[in-house]
Amino acid sequence: MSLFWRIYLLNAVVLVAATISLVFGPASVSAQPVFAEIVVVVLGLAALLALDGVLFRIGLAPLRRLSRAMTSVDLLRPVPRPVDAGGGDVAEVIRTFNTMIDRLESERGRSAARALSAQEAERRRIAQELHDEVGQTLTAVLLDLKRVADRAPDHVRAELREVQETTRGSLDEIRRIAHRLRPGVLTELGLPSALRVLTGDTAERTGLQIDYTCSPDLPQLGTETELVVYRVAQEALTNITRHARAERVMLSLEHTPTRVELRIRDDGVGMAGAAEGAGLQGMRERALLIGARLTIGTPPTGHGTDIHLEVPVDPQTTGAA
Known part of the structure; x- marks a missing residue:
């Protein structure tokens, strides 16, 4: 049933109920309504509005479920899809929404896969450069420092040893970084x-x-x-x-x-x-x-x-x- 006919029939039920109540009910309204008649009319109107609200709440329940699903959608945290029970416009809207979310999740998955693949490739490249370029350069510096320290005077040799240890620590840290990257x-x-x-x-x-x-x-x-x-x-x-x-x-x-x-x-x-x-x-x-x-x-x-x-x-x- 389409949304138009759903709303139309819900209102028709209310109007038919009101008509039957007026035709066959004991209530009547004088040309100059008295207090008791006004009370009866007000109570009848309240009953009709309550019936109208209940019927609309039942008829539009699928849209409320869809609205809650829309507000809770998170492509990083998949949740159960709203059920497209029945037929008509509402079910078609729910099916369209579910299809859209499936497509968005699929597209996000593909784009995330490409991004993470590129990220891993970049990590491997940086790790390789750290190991081959920076690591080898620092290793050469360590060898040069050792050669200079062996020939340096005693008062300079201690300072060169400290520089050697600092350089060796930097080399170890670079190796740890490269290991974490790859x-x-x-x-x-x-x-x-x-x-x-x-x-x-x-x-x-x-x-x-x-x-x-x-x-x-x-x-x-x-x-x-x-x-x-x-x-x-x-x-x-x-x-x-x-x-x-x-x-x-x-x-x-x-x-x-x-x-x-x-x-x-x-x-x-x-x-x-x-x-x-x-x-x-x-x-x-x-x-x-x-x-x-x-x-x-x-x-x-x-x-x-x-x-x-x-x-x-x-x-x-x-x-x-």
């Missing part, structure tokens, strides 16, 4: 080992106590999926070290017959109603690329942040990663 261990040893190295480096660098656990029987994951899981864990640890003021972090990688679950919990200050920044939004975009579900909440302890990534896997998949 985690070679992920390709060489797999996701569990890459996460173990990531947590170890983060704990050593920041002083955080990080407890890492991993199921021994993880199924095989694709290269893109492993990279997404690694980047989500990396971004989560980065946010914790920058903002959470936490002392302890628990990172686990477990698996069930239907999914692989990455969970990161900390005992910091939590989100506290703060808006999500670019880091968390990037995590959501990466999760959507592989059809994963990312939830961010508060642990049962009541403080800190709980990040949970659920990656669906084929139940028939066997073998360890």
Whole structure:
């Protein structure tokens, strides 16, 4: 039924009810209405308006559901689509809206995939340049400093040794940056080992106590999926070290017959109603690329942040990663 006929028939029901009440009801109005007649008319009008409101609320309920769905749409957080039950204009509007959201999510997914692919390529390029250009230059500087220090007077040699240590520290930091930009261990040893190295480096660098656990029987994951899981864990640890003021972090990688679950919990200050920044939004975009579900909440302890990534896997998949 079209929206026009829906509204028309709802009003027709009200008018027919009013007509039947006037024809067959005991109420009547004199040329000079008395108080009792006015009361009857007012009560009748109130009853008709109430009936009209109830019928319209029932008839336009699908539009209200569509309106709530429109206000809650977030392409980074997919929600169930409104049901296009029945037929007519309202159902057609709901189907059109659902189709539009599907298309927007698909287009956003493709554009996010291109952007993240370009980002990973740029990270690899920068990491390569840091390793090949800056790293080799600093290594040459270290060798020159050692050669000069060996021939320098004693009172200058101590200062040159300090410069050597500063340069060596800079070289180590550049290597750590290059490693974070391009985690070679992920390709060489797999996701569990890459996460173990990531947590170890983060704990050593920041002083955080990080407890890492991993199921021994993880199924095989694709290269893109492993990279997404690694980047989500990396971004989560980065946010914790920058903002959470936490002392302890628990990172686990477990698996069930239907999914692989990455969970990161900390005992910091939590989100506290703060808006999500670019880091968390990037995590959501990466999760959507592989059809994963990312939830961010508060642990049962009541403080800190709980990040949970659920990656669906084929139940028939066997073998360890």
